[in-house]
Amino acid sequence: MAAERTLYAKENRRLRTGVDPIFFFLLLLLLTVGLAMLYSASYAQSQYDTGYRDSTRYLQKQALCAVIGLAAMFVTSRIPPDFWLKTAWPLYGISIALLLLVLLFGQSVNGARRWITIAGIQFQPSEVAKFTLILLFARLTKGFGKSAKEFRYGVLGFGAALLGILVPLALEKHLSAILLMGMVAVVMMFVAGTSFKWLLAGAGAAALFVVVYISLMGYAGDRVSAWLHPEQDPGDTGYQILQSLYAIGSGGVLGLGLGKSRQKYLYLPFQYNDYIFAVICEELGLVGALLIIVLFSLLILRGYWIALRGPDRFSTVLAAGLVTQIAVQTALNLGVVTNLLPPTGIALPFFSYGGTALAVNLAEMGIVLSVSRHRYRAAQQEESI
Numbered sequence: 001m002a003a004e005r006t007l008y009a010k011e012n013r014r015l016r017t018g019v020d021p022i023f024f025f026l027l028l029l030l031l032t033v034g035l036a037m038l039y040s041a042s043y044a045q046s047q048y049d050t051g052y053r054d055s056t057r058y059l060q061k062q063a064l065c066a067v068i069g070l071a072a073m074f075v076t077s078r079i080p081p082d083f084w085l086k087t088a089w090p091l092y093g094i095s096i097a098l099l100l101l102v103l104l105f106g107q108s109v110n111g112a113r114r115w116i117t118i119a120g121i122q123f124q125p126s127e128v129a130k131f132t133l134i135l136l137f138a139r140l141t142k143g144f145g146k147s148a149k150e151f152r153y154g155v156l157g158f159g160a161a162l163l164g165i166l167v168p169l170a171l172e173k174h175l176s177a178i179l180l181m182g183m184v185a186v187v188m189m190f191v192a193g194t195s196f197k198w199l200l201a202g203a204g205a206a207a208l209f210v211v212v213y214i215s216l217m218g219y220a221g222d223r224v225s226a227w228l229h230p231e232q233d234p235g236d237t238g239y240q241i242l243q244s245l246y247a248i249g250s251g252g253v254l255g256l257g258l259g260k261s262r263q264k265y266l267y268l269p270f271q272y273n274d275y276i277f278a279v280i281c282e283e284l285g286l287v288g289a290l291l292i293i294v295l296f297s298l299l300i301l302r303g304y305w306i307a308l309r310g311p312d313r314f315s316t317v318l319a320a321g322l323v324t325q326i327a328v329q330t331a332l333n334l335g336v337v338t339n340l341l342p343p344t345g346i347a348l349p350f351f352s353y354g355g356t357a358l359a360v361n362l363a364e365m366g367i368v369l370s371v372s373r374h375r376y377r378a379a380q381q382e383e384s385i
Helices: 002-016 021-049 057-076 081-105 125-149 151-171 175-192 196-216 218-228 239-251 276-308 313-337 355-373 376-384
Strands: 107-109 112-118 121-123
Touching: 021 057, 021 276, 021 355, 057 355, 081 112, 081 125, 081 151, 081 313, 081 355, 121 125, 125 151, 125 175, 125 313, 125 355, 151 175, 151 196, 175 196, 175 313, 218 239, 239 276, 276 313, 276 355, 313 355
Parallel strands: none
Antiparallel strands: 107 112, 112 121
């Protein structure tokens, strides 16, 4: 009997040291479906952009970034959460420096600076900043402990860290990143224990900021007007929203069939990026769209399950923050595509075209897998009590 207990304990410990197979499978499934849909949504635009010589231009770039992201995910899944605890402040400082470099040397597109090229590699520092903000919030949560309920720590402490990232983003006119980070920050502050009354006050201040920001930035105000009344300017500001709704409506219940979208033939702008879900609805219909939403929901729920079983408070909050980012980003993108929300420029994780975002998202999911790999530490502590 003693030998059987020993064998069971060894087998149980071996299982605990591996990454969560369900989360890993759901992640790979979403990535695979995402690449397939990206090709379907982008090949018409790719042919047009290359003079009808190549229909896989965007797929090739996305696939390369997916490989890089999977390699990064493998590495981060093997890095203990303690490493991120020690590097939270240095990485936060580096991300702020990169955001400031964008303001000085970044490429300007439609009056906004978001991209920078270093050593021949073009990327958006805001994608890195999203991760470092979550990382620092997890670090502060561990450091504050029960003091997070106090205004000094739960509001001023987190707020100062948040402003360090949001101020450069506001100067970059990157409203979508500000909204995403702000919403993720609120969730993480709630998990940390910040008083609900302060969160409500912060939400009110954030709403006021958005109103003022939109009133000062003409392009953002045009987006809101187009969202409320797209039919009033169908040839300009309301064009993209209307084309997205046409795509969704023409898909019906079962869709037109994979690869048979009509709107992707240069009718729907950014059909392979922010509005790829509209193409999904058109080709796969309501049934296919719901299945993809279910996959995202399962991934997010499993991620929270992993977070709740983290080896310590820092790991739990870090994993919860990373999963929350995917959840918020997905919800915002689906809301924009269906015109439930004004256009924000937020992509659909693992589906929309964007190499930096894809690689960073996969690396972040590797950290969630690392938390699942090290959850045995908490179990061992419980067994020793």
